[in-house]
Every structure is written in C-alpha cells, then in structure tokens.
Amino acid sequence: QVQLVESGGGLVQxxxxxxxxxxxxxxxxxxxxxxxxxxxxxxxxxLVAIIRSGGETTYADSVKGRFTISRDSAKNTVYLQMNDLxxxxxxxxxxxxxxxxxxxxxxxxxxxxxx
Numbered sequence: 001q002v003q004l005v006e007s008g009g010g011l012v013q014x015x016x017x018x019x020x021x022x023x024x025x026x027x028x029x030x031x032x033x034x035x036x037x038x039x040x041x042x043x044x045x046x047l048v049a050i051i052r053s054g055g056e057t058t059y060a061d062s063v064k065g066r067f068t069i070s071r072d073s074a075k076n077t078v079y080l081q082m083n084d085l086x087x088x089x090x091x092x093x094x095x096x097x098x099x100x101x102x103x104x105x106x107x108x109x110x111x112x113x114x115x
Contacts, residue, residue, distance in 0.1 A: 002026040002104055004095050009109030012085055020080040020109055022095030035098040036069060036080045038091035039108075049080060050098050062088075085113045 008020040020036070033052045039045040049069035050058040057069050068081040078095055092108040 002101075004104055004106040006093060006095055006106050006109040009093060009111045011112045011114065013115050014086055014113055016085050016113070017081070017083045018085065018111060020082065020093055020111075022078045022080075022106075024076040024078075026076070033098040034071065034078045035096060035100075036067075036078070037094045037096060037100070038089075038111075039094070040088075040091040043091075045094070047098065051078065082111070085111075087113045089113050 003025040005023050006020060007023075008018060010018060012018055022034075022036070033050050035047050035050040037045050037047050046060065048060045048063050049067055051069045051071050059067060059069075063082075066082065066084045069078065070081070071078045080093065082089065090111060090113050092110050094105060094108040096104050
C-alpha cells in the first residue's frame with residue numbers, strides 16, 4: 001500500500017518562496033510519472049508540474065518559470081520549489097502519480113500567499 005505525505009507549506013508573502021516535499025512509503029517513482037497538483041477553494045484540482053522517470057519535466061502555464069519539480073528516487077521524495085509566489089498560488093498542494101491514482105491522495109499541504 002503506497003502512502004504519500006506532503007509537507008513544506010505555509011504562509012508566505014507575495015514574491016516569496018517555499019519548497020514542498022512529497023515522501024512515498026513505497027517505491028513508485030521509478031515506474032510512473034509523478035506530479036504536483038493543487039486545489040484552491042471552490043476550484044477543481046489541477047495538475048501544475050510533472051516529472052517523468054527520465055527526468056523530463058512539464059509545467060502548467062500558470063507556474064512555468066516560477067516552479068521547479070525534482071525528485072530523489074533514493075529517498076522516494078519529490079520536491080516542488082516555488083519561487084515568486086503569487087496570491088493565486090494559494091491552494092492545498094498534493095502529489096500523486098500522473099494520471100492520478102485515487103487511493104494515493106494524501107492530506108496535502110496548505111500554501112497561502114498573502115501580505
């Protein structure tokens with residue numbers, strides 16, 4: 001049974017940075033693309049970044065140039081470095097496979113960007 005645990009969120013001012021971490025209890029990274037998703041209040045969950053087994057990355061237009069996804073397969077951990085944060089980045093952030101597996105959703109980590 002795979003479990004994903006996200007951490008690293010918090011309250012940050014516009015223009016600030018945060019680094020999110022996602023630790024998996026099982027070794028899924030070698031076999032599947034992994035992604036970071038986010039869900040803002042009243043909105044659908046959206047995929048913002050993907051990292052594939054070969055290290056290739058893809059980003060949503062809304063975060064391109066500001067967010068960087070990376071992975072450490074030895075630690076079963078995926079990271080999301082978020083720079084130049086904006087109020088519209090406020091959301092609960094989750095990691096999961098791409099496409100997602102419903103049973104893998106964790107509790108997420110809250111990111112709030114506000115002055």
